[in-house]
Amino acid sequence: MTENTYIMAIDQGTTSSRAIIYDKRGNQVGSSQKEFTQIFPQEGWVEHNPNEIWNSVQSVIAGAFIESGIKPEQVVGIGITNQRETTVIWDRETGKPVYNAIVWQSRQSAPIAEKLKTEGHGDFFHKKTGLIIDSYFSATKIRWILDNVAGMQEKADKGELMFGTIDTWLTWKLTDGGAHVTDYSNASRTMLFNIEKLDWDQEILDLLNIPRSMLPKVCSNSEVYGHTKSFHFYGSEVPICGMAGDQQAALFGQMAFEPGMVKNTYGTGAFIVMNTGEKPQLSHNNLLTTIGYGINGKIYYALEGSIFVAGSSIQWLRDGLQLMEKSGDSEEMARKSDNEDEVYVVPAFVGLGAPYWDQDVRGAMFGITRGTNRNDVAKATLQSIAYQVRDIIDTMEADTGIKIPVLKVDGGAANNDYLMQFQADIINTPIQKAANLETTALGAAFLAGLAVGYWKDIDEIKESYEAGKIFEPNMDDEHREKLYSGWQQAVTAARTFKPKQ
Amino acid sequence: MKVDQLLEKKEQLQVKILRSLILNGGSMPLNLLRAEIGLSKSGFDQYIEEINHLHVFRVRGGITVDAVKITLHLPEEVNFESILAFFLEDAIKFNILDYLLSYQEFTTVKLVTTLSLSESTLFRKIKELNGSLSEFDIQIKNGCLQGEELQVRYFYFQLYRFLIKNKANDYSFADSQNQRFIRELEKKLKTTFNESAEKKINCWLTITKKRLNNKKTNTVKLQEKMTSYLADSLYQQVSSLMQDYFSYLPTESIQAESMMFYVFLVSFSLFDEERFYEYDISRSKKLPTAMMDVFVRETILLHYRPRRLSIQLEKKVGYQVSHINSQLYFFKGKLEVYHRQNMLERQKLLLGNTLVTLLDRLLNLALDQIHQPYHSQNTLHDTTLLRYASVLSMIDFLMTKTIKVAIDFEEKASYCEPFYQLLLIELRPMIGVELELYQKNKSYDLILTTSLVEKKYSGLPQTYCLSEFYSEYDIYQVKEVLKKMRISKN
Numbered sequence: 001m002t003e004n005t006y007i008m009a010i011d012q013g014t015t016s017s018r019a020i021i022y023d024k025r026g027n028q029v030g031s032s033q034k035e036f037t038q039i040f041p042q043e044g045w046v047e048h049n050p051n052e053i054w055n056s057v058q059s060v061i062a063g064a065f066i067e068s069g070i071k072p073e074q075v076v077g078i079g080i081t082n083q084r085e086t087t088v089i090w091d092r093e094t095g096k097p098v099y100n101a102i103v104w105q106s107r108q109s110a111p112i113a114e115k116l117k118t119e120g121h122g123d124f125f126h127k128k129t130g131l132i133i134d135s136y137f138s139a140t141k142i143r144w145i146l147d148n149v150a151g152m153q154e155k156a157d158k159g160e161l162m163f164g165t166i167d168t169w170l171t172w173k174l175t176d177g178g179a180h181v182t183d184y185s186n187a188s189r190t191m192l193f194n195i196e197k198l199d200w201d202q203e204i205l206d207l208l209n210i211p212r213s214m215l216p217k218v219c220s221n222s223e224v225y226g227h228t229k230s231f232h233f234y235g236s237e238v239p240i241c242g243m244a245g246d247q248q249a250a251l252f253g254q255m256a257f258e259p260g261m262v263k264n265t266y267g268t269g270a271f272i273v274m275n276t277g278e279k280p281q282l283s284h285n286n287l288l289t290t291i292g293y294g295i296n297g298k299i300y301y302a303l304e305g306s307i308f309v310a311g312s313s314i315q316w317l318r319d320g321l322q323l324m325e326k327s328g329d330s331e332e333m334a335r336k337s338d339n340e341d342e343v344y345v346v347p348a349f350v351g352l353g354a355p356y357w358d359q360d361v362r363g364a365m366f367g368i369t370r371g372t373n374r375n376d377v378a379k380a381t382l383q384s385i386a387y388q389v390r391d392i393i394d395t396m397e398a399d400t401g402i403k404i405p406v407l408k409v410d411g412g413a414a415n416n417d418y419l420m421q422f423q424a425d426i427i428n429t430p431i432q433k434a435a436n437l438e439t440t441a442l443g444a445a446f447l448a449g450l451a452v453g454y455w456k457d458i459d460e461i462k463e464s465y466e467a468g469k470i471f472e473p474n475m476d477d478e479h480r481e482k483l484y485s486g487w488q489q490a491v492t493a494a495r496t497f498k499p500k501q
Numbered sequence: 502m503k504v505d506q507l508l509e510k511k512e513q514l515q516v517k518i519l520r521s522l523i524l525n526g527g528s529m530p531l532n533l534l535r536a537e538i539g540l541s542k543s544g545f546d547q548y549i550e551e552i553n554h555l556h557v558f559r560v561r562g563g564i565t566v567d568a569v570k571i572t573l574h575l576p577e578e579v580n581f582e583s584i585l586a587f588f589l590e591d592a593i594k595f596n597i598l599d600y601l602l603s604y605q606e607f608t609t610v611k612l613v614t615t616l617s618l619s620e621s622t623l624f625r626k627i628k629e630l631n632g633s634l635s636e637f638d639i640q641i642k643n644g645c646l647q648g649e650e651l652q653v654r655y656f657y658f659q660l661y662r663f664l665i666k667n668k669a670n671d672y673s674f675a676d677s678q679n680q681r682f683i684r685e686l687e688k689k690l691k692t693t694f695n696e697s698a699e700k701k702i703n704c705w706l707t708i709t710k711k712r713l714n715n716k717k718t719n720t721v722k723l724q725e726k727m728t729s730y731l732a733d734s735l736y737q738q739v740s741s742l743m744q745d746y747f748s749y750l751p752t753e754s755i756q757a758e759s760m761m762f763y764v765f766l767v768s769f770s771l772f773d774e775e776r777f778y779e780y781d782i783s784r785s786k787k788l789p790t791a792m793m794d795v796f797v798r799e800t801i802l803l804h805y806r807p808r809r810l811s812i813q814l815e816k817k818v819g820y821q822v823s824h825i826n827s828q829l830y831f832f833k834g835k836l837e838v839y840h841r842q843n844m845l846e847r848q849k850l851l852l853g854n855t856l857v858t859l860l861d862r863l864l865n866l867a868l869d870q871i872h873q874p875y876h877s878q879n880t881l882h883d884t885t886l887l888r889y890a891s892v893l894s895m896i897d898f899l900m901t902k903t904i905k906v907a908i909d910f911e912e913k914a915s916y917c918e919p920f921y922q923l924l925l926i927e928l929r930p931m932i933g934v935e936l937e938l939y940q941k942n943k944s945y946d947l948i949l950t951t952s953l954v955e956k957k958y959s960g961l962p963q964t965y966c967l968s969e970f971y972s973e974y975d976i977y978q979v980k981e982v983l984k985k986m987r988i989s990k991n
Contacts, residue, residue: 032799035812055782063799096783231787 005076007449008064008238009441010057012082012166013246014103014268017053019060021068021075022445024454026436026464030068032060039100044107047100050088053166054173062234072236078174078228079242079448081249081440082166084189087141089152089163089214095177098161099149101169102141109140112147116140121207128194128201130280130289130301132357138165139191143208159213165190167243168216171225174233174240179226182216184299185248188291193218195280195291198299219243221252221293222447242448246440247271248292250410251302253443254434255465257458259300260402264389265440266413269353270310272392274303276400285395286355295450303399305354305392310385311413313347317381323374331418333378341483343367343380344387344490355395356491364494367486385413386423387487393427410434417471425475426484435466502880503837504585504663506633507595512588514538515552522564522573523581524843531571557584582838586667593618594630595660597641602657602708605715606645636878637834650718651761652833657708658701658765659836665704674707675699682706682746689742690735690776698771705765709758713750720757726831727760729787735780736763768827774820781819793826793870794819797863797889804859805896814899818892825888828881830871835881845883848890856893863889901933904986907962909939909950924949927976934983946986949979 006029011018015038020031034056039047065072085104090097102108113135116125125133135141142163146153155161164172168182187193187200192210194201200215219225221244227237244252247265251273254263259277264270273292280289280301292302314327324330344366346352351359365380389407397403407429413419414433424431436442449455505513521534535545549571553563562576575581589595596616600607613623631640637656639648646653665674683702687693694702712718730736740759747755766772767790772780784791798819802810810818849857864886868875875882908924910917921938928936939948945962958964965982967975 032803033809034802034815035809037812049782051782058786059795059799062795063803066796066799066803231785234792 005074005454006070007077007079007445007454008061008075009079009081009242009445009448010061010170011246011441011444012053012057012080012170014083014086014105017056017060018441019057019064020438020441020445021064021070022442022449026442026445028436028438030064030070032063032067034060034063041100042108044110046103046106048086048103050090050097050101050169053101054170057170057173058232065234072234072238075233075236075238076454077239077241077448077452079244079249079441079444079446080167080170080240081244081246081444082170082186084165084186084245084247085136085138085141086166087138087145087163088166088169089142089145089161090169090172091155092160092162095172098152098155099145101166102144104136106141107135109144110135112140112143125191125204126282128196128204129191130188130195130282131191132286132288133191137189137191138163139204139208139210142192142210142214146210153209156211156214159211161214162216163210163214164216165245167245171240171243174228175226176229176232178229179240180216181219181225181243183219183221183243183245184291184294185221185245186243187218189245195289195301198294220295220297221248222295222451224451239452240448241451242444242446244293244444244447247273247304248290248302249443249447250440251275251292251443252446253436253439253441254408254410255462256408257300257462260400260404261406261408262393262396262404263408263410263439266310266385266409266411266419268310268312268315270307270385270389270411270413272305272307272389272396274396274400274402274404276301276303276402281400283395283399285399286357287392287395287399288354293447295447303396305395307385307388307392308350308353309347310388311411312349313345313381313384314413316347316349317378321374321377323378327412328415330378330382331416333375334382334418337373337375337379339372339376339379341379341383342486343372343376344486345377345380345384346490346494347381347384348494352491352495354392356391356495358495360498361495362497362499364490364497366490366493379418382416382419383422383426383483384487385419386426387484389423390427390484390487393429404429406430406432408432408434410437410439412437417469420469420471421474424471424473426480428473428475428477428480430473431471433468433471435468502633502636502834504589507598507630508588508592511548511551512592514540514548516585516588518548518552518564519573519581519584520840522571523575524840527574528570528572531566531569534571555584555587557587582663583667585838586664589664590668593622593626594633597623597626597630598646598657598660601641601646602711605712608644636880645715645717647717648719649722650712650715650720650757651723651764651831654705654708654712654761654765655832656834656836657712658705658769661704661708662701663836663838665700674703676703676707679703679706685746686742689738690772692772692776694771695773701769701771705762709761718754718757720760723757723760723764723831726789727763729785729789730760730763733763733784733788735766735784736760739763739766764827764831768824768831770820770824774816777820777823778816781823789871790823790827790830793830793867794823796870797826797867798822800863800866801859801892801896804856805900808900810896810900814896817899818896821888821892821895825885825892826867829867829873829885833879833881835879835884837880837884841880841884841887845887845890848887848894856890856897859893860886860889898932901987903933903935904947904983905943905945906934906936906947906949906983907939907943907945908936909948909952924976924979928979928983931980931983933987947982 006021006023009020016033016035018033021029023029036052036056086101088097088101113133116133122133131137146156162180165186167186171179171181188195192200192204200212205212222242224239224241227239230237250265251263256263256275259275262274264272275292282289283303288304290302290304292300314330317323318327346364348361348363352361409431420431446461455461505516518538521537549564557579562574565572609620613620627641634640637652639646639652683699739762743755743759747758908921925936928934948958948962948964949967950964951967965979
């Protein structure tokens with residue numbers, strides 16, 4: 001089965017779609033990537049054209065075949081990983097989206113979320129879904145479409161509409177309407193899914209007046225959901241058999257299969273996810289409880305903390321402040337800085353995420369003197385990423401009582417050795433970089449491959465594990481705590497300045 | 502099929518002379534041209550004299566000949582195509598075709614009287630015409646033009662588009678009925694057609710209305726090719742409009758008209774890029790043309806990796822590729838106005854060897870997708886190569902990051918200005934090169950200087966030291982430096 005056969009991962013992200021073909025050893029043998037249009041109808045709103053997303057996916061599938069020379073019939077399974085929470089609603093009969101996809105970042109449904117909070121539904125949602133009420137999740141986005149697109153509530157009530165996150169939309173398209181499904185990890189980000197009962201929560205649906213008939217069937221992360229129609233996969237009918245939200249796919253791709261294992265993906269923001277085992281653990285410190293993955297009848301829960309600004313702060317140094325030509329230069333600049341880490345940058349450009357969840361705070365810089373130079377600012381910005389990660393790691397350890405043995409990292413900024421060493425130092429925990437930094441797509445491929453027997457079991461996947469570089473902590477406790485205390489002061493100070501107020 | 506084939510022998514030779522002169526920059530050695538045309542001296546002189554008597558040269562311009570050189574002087578308002586169009590309108594073969602479009606059929610008696618020809622001339626011309634039309638799989642037989650209806654209309658569309666472009670007033674075809682149709686179409690498709698698109702639609706509609714009088718309409722191949730398009734949303738919108746517009750026709754004729762109009766709509770750049778993109782992303786990939794588009798476009802994009810095209814540029818590429826592919830799928834043959842080989846050579850020169858290899862790959866890929874073998878007799882196949890080459894040139898041009906070059910002369914000596922002008926002439930034609938005299942407050946990628954003393958320029962540009970006189974050596978070296986910079990910058 002595995003000779004000359006491959007698994008394809010479709011990684012549908014916020015700004016681009018990718019298709020990657022993997023062989024049995026987890027090597028990439030072909031890939032293609034395509035960006036698509038970001039639509040900003042109003043300040044704070046972010047939308048995508050679902051057809052454009054679908055079109056981009058079709059194109060990258062073809063692109064990966066062209067690049068690799070592999071034929072569609074050599075692909076034995078497809079895994080999908082996707083930008084989570086982004087909401088698409090389409091007409092059951094025509095298949096046409098009734099509105100643009102509302103992207104996870106979009107704030108247009110914030111008033112709906114605010115109202116729910118004001119009405120005191122916070123605990124109700126947290127206990128059932130593990131989430132904190134926010135427009136970030138799909139529920140308020142669905143409500144917004146039903147409220148704001150003429151005639152949609154009526155159509156929804158008649159069962160004429162279908163809802164899906166991007167995984168659902170792509171599977172529905174690839175199967176030409178044959179499967180309306182999602183997986184546990186994506187469902188757990190909708191704010192409609194009861195993570196203990198593993199079903200859409202009727203009380204929430206009633207509260208939000210969302211008909212159950214709109215919702216997809218929730219499946220495990222690794223099973224056959226349907227087959228591509230041949231005309232949508234260049235002549236082949238291939239099982240779609242792996243599915244996970246991007247951060248959960250990265251958790252799987254990092255092989256964080258045991259409780260207590262944590263991964264951090266440094267992208268535009270940073271997403272830290274901890275495998276907490278087979279029982280959900282609700283956070284007392286504003287972290288999100290979510291489903292990591294469900295496979296072979298078992299559910300593995302996770303705690304998640306998100307940092308809004310990580311890699312984008314380096315882009316700010318490059319494009320906003322024009323302190324460097326390439327993002328990679330930040331490492332050399334940080335090493336050249338000879339101050340004693342007394343400068344702090346709080347990159348709260350769009351507020352602060354977990355554990356603060358403060359939307360109104362804005363970025364600030366502290367500790368600057370006449371002698372502060374651009375190298376110091378670059379270093380302080382890189383360090384701010386590490387400090388934010390520590391905020392979350394500390395919270396996770398407090399919530400679970402588990403001391404994290406190692407932090408597995410991936411994403412672009414994981415290539416910055418200065419940042420990785422400082423990260424290890426500031427959390428006093430070893431950092432292990434993934435040998436293959438594309439863990440998100442790899443996770444989706446693993447899930448797909450397991451479903452069709454391409455890989456026999458998780459143990460076989462573990463055999464292909466290649467350890468990446470390890471960064472051991474190398475800072476004395478006193479210095480570490482002095483630095484972190486400075487960061488906490490800086491955050492406190494920044495939070496006192498609320499321009500909106 | 503070259504447009505020239507519709508002309509009389511004499512005009513064909515005149516066109517050949519004019520085209521050679523134009524392709525050679527307006528002037529060439531007399532002996533060379535005479536040998537190329539293959540005429541005796543007296544015959545050749547006679548042709549030159551007749552060209553000089555053409556109406557376009559009556560006031561100004563014409564061909565001058567001296568002992569060794571022959572030179573063409575075209576008045577500014579005249580181009581080669583307008584002369585070709587002038588010849589075409591008078592050509593017997595064109596007039597036979599024009600008559601056939603107007604009346605659909607002829608009797609020998611009627612046609613020889615109308616065109617003032619002998620019967621033998623008429624039969625000879627029809628035989629010649631059929632030789633040319635065979636590329637389109639159409640022919641004149643039993644007093645009418647036979648073949649697939651879409652091919653007939655496609656042929657006429659190209660022919661009249663050529664005339665419209667060059668004789669706008671006589672062939673605009675814009676009547677009020679067409680205008681009403683265009684407005685309805687815009688409403689239905691939620692778009693606005695620009696002037697050029699309107700002209701094309703007018704032309705197509707006029708041909709359509711005339712061809713509707715044809716008693717036998719053959720759409721067998723079209724029906725086959727369109728099978729998977731019947732569920733397409735754009736086709737359905739077109740079909741619904743056609744049902745209103747041609748309500749007096751039988752159902753099967755309305756369907757055939759809808760199919761032909763859909764093909765026309767997606768093949769001749771009628772939508773603007775944004776509207777077409779909207780259609781492109783929503784159409785089913787079941788459509789053979791959609792599959793071709795994806796494969797050809799992605800192969801092009803793959804070639805440019807790791808450089809990535811912007812979303813806007815990708816849309817432009819998709820737009821061009823899709824129209825090229827639609828013609829390749831739905832039509833056969835091409836009416837050629839330009840000298841294809843010459844254009845292809847020029848494109849290849851611009852593109853370089855690697856892209857030339859890509860061109861063949863693209864054509865093979867596209868033909869594979871629609872299960873068509875390559876046919877050297879089908880000029881549409883070769884012109885498709887040329888059109889893909891244009892897409893690649895467009896990408897090259899639009900992706901090239903500008904290299905800013907300054908000339909910093911040590912002193913304001915008298916030689917500086919002519920030297921600067923000469924450098925401008927030499928370097929400006931290079932794609933993506935901006936050249937100006939050095940200005941202190943600006944930064945540059947390359948500074949050409951006559952100073953040997955090292956200066957500190959802002960942004961640390963590369964410098965090249967010129968000799969204080971214009972030399973071919975320096976020009977060659979500077980061009981090489983620029984080529985290298987272009988590669989590293991892009």
